[in-house]
Amino acid sequence: MPTEFYRSHILLCNDAECLAKGAQEIEDALVAALDANGLRDEVNVLETSRLGHCATGPEMVVYPEGITYIHLTPDAVTEIVNEHLLKGRIVKKYQFTGEARKDEELRAPAAKEMRIIMARCGVIDPDNIEEYIAEDGYAALAKCLTELTPRQVIDTVLKSGLRGRGGAGFPAGKKWEFAADQKTDTKFVICNADEGDPGAFMNRRVLEGDPHAVLEGMLIAGYAIGAHQGYIYCRAEYPIAVRTIRIAIRQAREFGFLGKNILDRGFDFDVELRIGAGAFVCGEETALMASIEGKRGEPRPRPPFPAVAGLWGKPTIINNVETLANIRNIINRGPEWFASIGNEKNKGTKTFTLAGDVVRTGLIEVPLGITLGEVVFDVAGGIKHGKKFKAIQTGGPMGGCIPEQFLETPIDYENLAALGSIMGSGGLVVMDEDTCMVDIARFFMDFTQDESCGKCVPCRIGTRRILEILERICAGEGEESDIERLEQLSKSIVAGSLCGLGQGAPNPVITTLKYFRAEYEAHIKDKKCPAKVCKKLITYRILDTCPGCMVCARNCPSKAITGERQKVHWINPDLCESCGICMSVCKFDAIVVE
Amino acid sequence: MPVKSLADLQKIKAEALAKRQIRTATAHAQITVAMGTCGIAAGAREAMKAILDAIEKDAIPGILVTQTGCIGLCEFEPIVDVQIGGEKITYGKVTPERARAIVAEHVVGGKPIQEWQIVR
Numbered sequence: 001m002p003t004e005f006y007r008s009h010i011l012l013c014n015d016a017e018c019l020a021k022g023a024q025e026i027e028d029a030l031v032a033a034l035d036a037n038g039l040r041d042e043v044n045v046l047e048t049s050r051l052g053h054c055a056t057g058p059e060m061v062v063y064p065e066g067i068t069y070i071h072l073t074p075d076a077v078t079e080i081v082n083e084h085l086l087k088g089r090i091v092k093k094y095q096f097t098g099e100a101r102k103d104e105e106l107r108a109p110a111a112k113e114m115r116i117i118m119a120r121c122g123v124i125d126p127d128n129i130e131e132y133i134a135e136d137g138y139a140a141l142a143k144c145l146t147e148l149t150p151r152q153v154i155d156t157v158l159k160s161g162l163r164g165r166g167g168a169g170f171p172a173g174k175k176w177e178f179a180a181d182q183k184t185d186t187k188f189v190i191c192n193a194d195e196g197d198p199g200a201f202m203n204r205r206v207l208e209g210d211p212h213a214v215l216e217g218m219l220i221a222g223y224a225i226g227a228h229q230g231y232i233y234c235r236a237e238y239p240i241a242v243r244t245i246r247i248a249i250r251q252a253r254e255f256g257f258l259g260k261n262i263l264d265r266g267f268d269f270d271v272e273l274r275i276g277a278g279a280f281v282c283g284e285e286t287a288l289m290a291s292i293e294g295k296r297g298e299p300r301p302r303p304p305f306p307a308v309a310g311l312w313g314k315p316t317i318i319n320n321v322e323t324l325a326n327i328r329n330i331i332n333r334g335p336e337w338f339a340s341i342g343n344e345k346n347k348g349t350k351t352f353t354l355a356g357d358v359v360r361t362g363l364i365e366v367p368l369g370i371t372l373g374e375v376v377f378d379v380a381g382g383i384k385h386g387k388k389f390k391a392i393q394t395g396g397p398m399g400g401c402i403p404e405q406f407l408e409t410p411i412d413y414e415n416l417a418a419l420g421s422i423m424g425s426g427g428l429v430v431m432d433e434d435t436c437m438v439d440i441a442r443f444f445m446d447f448t449q450d451e452s453c454g455k456c457v458p459c460r461i462g463t464r465r466i467l468e469i470l471e472r473i474c475a476g477e478g479e480e481s482d483i484e485r486l487e488q489l490s491k492s493i494v495a496g497s498l499c500g501l502g503q504g505a506p507n508p509v510i511t512t513l514k515y516f517r518a519e520y521e522a523h524i525k526d527k528k529c530p531a532k533v534c535k536k537l538i539t540y541r542i543l544d545t546c547p548g549c550m551v552c553a554r555n556c557p558s559k560a561i562t563g564e565r566q567k568v569h570w571i572n573p574d575l576c577e578s579c580g581i582c583m584s585v586c587k588f589d590a591i592v593v594e
Numbered sequence: 595m596p597v598k599s600l601a602d603l604q605k606i607k608a609e610a611l612a613k614r615q616i617r618t619a620t621a622h623a624q625i626t627v628a629m630g631t632c633g634i635a636a637g638a639r640e641a642m643k644a645i646l647d648a649i650e651k652d653a654i655p656g657i658l659v660t661q662t663g664c665i666g667l668c669e670f671e672p673i674v675d676v677q678i679g680g681e682k683i684t685y686g687k688v689t690p691e692r693a694r695a696i697v698a699e700h701v702v703g704g705k706p707i708q709e710w711q712i713v714r
Contacts, residue, residue: 005650007642007659009614038639042646064658087629088661133603134610142600255606256596264598 006044008085009063011125014047015208016240018057022073026058029074033081043085046125048209056096068096112378114341116349117325118365121209126244129251132212138257140331141219145265148331153224154180157327160335161347166192166283166320167395167424167500169346169413175317178307179225182315187227189218190292190311190318193234193241194276194283197396198447200427202351203321205363207234207241210325211248215271217324219257220331221317222269230271231311233288236278245273280451284499285318287453298455299499320425322351343369346412350426357384357432366411373407376430387432391515395424397444397451398504400511401437420511422504436533437516438523441508442470448505459502462493466509474534478524486513532593535578539594542569542582546590552582612655622656623701626675630664636671637689644690645674648697657701670712676700686712 012030014023027045034040056070062080067090069080076094083089124131132138144153158173179187191214195203207214218230234242249271252258260268274292281287282297289311291297310316326348330338339347346368352375354361359381366375372392376382383389391401394411400421402409409415413423431440449463466489469482490506490513497503513520522528529537542552542561546568553561553569560576563569571582583591597603627633627642642661649657667673670686676696677683683706685696692710700706 005646005653006613007646042642064660086634086661087631087663088626089663130606130610131614133607134614136607138597138603139607142603146600254596256598259596263600263603 006042007064008043010043010045010060011048011063012045012060013057013122014240015057018059019240021057023058025074026060026072026077030060030077030081033078034085037081037086039081039085047127048122048125059096065090069094070096112366112370112374113364114349114367115365116329116341117206117213117322117351118209118363120213121205124210126209126211127247129212129248129255132210136328136332137212138216140328141216141223141257142263143331144220144223145263145267150180150224150226153220153331156335157224157330158335160330160338161342161345162323162326162330162338163346163413164320165322165326165350165425166285166318167422169423172319172323175307175319176221176224178305179227179315179317182308184315185226186229186312186314187225188311188314188316189221189225189227189230190285190288190316191218191230191232191321191324192283192285192288192318193232193238193245193321194288195235195238195321195425196280196283196451197425197427199355199429200353200396200425202353202363202426204238204241205351206321206325207238208244211241211244212252213325213328214245214321215248215252215257217319217327218271219262219269220327221319221324223267225315225317227317228268228270230269231274231292232271233274233276233282233292235276235282242273242275249273279453280447281453281499281501284501286499288318289316298453299501301498322426341367343410343412345414350411350423352426352428354380354428354430356428356430357387357435358382358430359384368412369410371408371410372402375411375428376407380430383430383432385432387434389430390433390435391431391437391440393421393429393431393440393444393508394427395422395504395507396427397447398422398501398507399424399427400507401431401440401515402511403515420507420514422507434531434533436474436529436531437512437519438470438473438529439531439533441512442467442474444508445470445505448501452501452505456496456498456502458493458496459498459505462489462496463502463505465489466493466506470509473520473523474529475536476523476527476534478520480524482524483513483517483520538578539573540571540576540578540580540583541592541594542571543590543592544568545588547588549587551585551587552591555581555585557581612653622678624658624660624675624677625697625701626660626662626677628663628665628671628673628675629661630668630671632664632668633671633673636668636687638672640690641672641674641688641693644693645697648694652702654697654702667712673712676706678704684712685710 012027034043058072059070061068080091083091120135154173154176162172163169164172193203258270276282279297282291284299287297287299306316306318341348349365349367351365353363364379389404391403393399393401394416402419406419416423445467449467452459452463454460472478486509490510493506494503522530532538548566558575558577560572561569627638629638672688674685674688
């Protein structure tokens, strides 16, 4: 059977951001234009995840020339088909020629970055299993089934030093070993794809771009522990990932990688997709299992650990998307190779989502053990607008805020924990000097108190009380005893909560109290917000240099500014809402915030 | 088609790699079809189709097929360039039959067909 030969391949970005900007209409127009010119059987259109220019999307790349087109519209693609694909003339006006790639989710790897988990994202068509097979896909599974015993697979993973990428950093091989030691026929493998941290999208990227790597990891885990059923628990907020997983499962079944007697080696394994309903706590493993069982998503005490008694009381391993995506590389390239990346106790690479006040935000993949400073300044290009670095928050809403003096700290499980933060699933938020740390603590408490499932009292009520105190401090109504009260409450919540959500929830408060106590004191004692963020604690004032252009008065939504043309204006403090619009519209820098 | 052995897997891998070669590997031969208005009017599309068909039928690896515009020799259209290594041969009045012969004898066989060449 001859393989289909296409003279040209078009890779069209089908990521959430490009879809939102109309990628589906682009694809329809592209297919229509190809049909109109009779080019359908010559030109292959592939949907792929994020190519790297989504900020300027919708985008596509035309091979063999490797021309990237951006800012696509239906008319633009019609023109590109008529000119480029029919006549071979590159349409320069839509061509991307610059080298600097800014503000994207996935950029060209910066120095110090290392792409292993994301190596195939945006390179292969995630909806076509053959593209994955071309990249040695399912070769690791074949190797396990034909050459290695389950015990040898576990030993390989143990030897690699791979630790759970969901946040806790428990050695993956150990977890597998516990489950394998259980003498029962029914066991389960669960892939935790309930990536709930605000602003974190590492796992979505892998699922949308390389879903078979995750399936292959689950299959190998199933073989290693003796399980025949797997579940992917993915959040409903990821419709494209859900779609990609469904297609991947279907194709894997067609090719015989899922089902009975896989590769004729007598191993049976299948995977089902379960979709979360939007509760943050369901990313916690025991709550996640309850959710799969059809119960309310609430955590339960451990032990027993899932590896002993998990889903429906059976031994279960729950691994994060990224943990599972690592497995094929460890099998294919050997545990020694994997262990050669990273530092002493932390092996391999880790994906992070970088957000906040850095020049280049987005997704990165770096070897573990890289320092916080290297990520902020080398990978992310430093702080935006030449401002000063103030703090970096690691690990999502339950992570701590780490100040400047610890920028030399290597990013690994132990070192982050020592600073009162966590690795978490990989969110990194960088804050500049204009950030109020009390306000940041308030922001994260607002999230965690909202997402507390309510099962344990310290978490349910404690987070609410902390939030109320922080709101009071930000409003200038803080009392001297508040700091002590916050510390006391935080301690009780950490000690008295059942799961990671409650145990981690006070981290932003504890760390900001530890590293930025002076800011709390300024709010409480001086009723000042040093970063000039908390609205109740700042006042806007018009200087005598005001030329009286009246722009501020016209733009003030509270009608708080009065003044005649060419005379200095005045803000009425009783009416001012401290929104800052006047300052942003003033062309003469005549408005200050104090 | 279920994959039942290592050999099956390797076969699919080889096929999949061949399909994607256009995006990754460097080609050993490049066929360029002149696709200006004159070329298309003279039948360049048919020539292109014949070339693609010939490559697909015999699953010939490592061929890059691209298009270019009018090269100013409109009376010789359809024009097809074949470049192997540093050597470039230009053919004129390429009918679908000639196109198939060029793929078979020149691209695969390595022997340029003298009589259809345009000597520039």
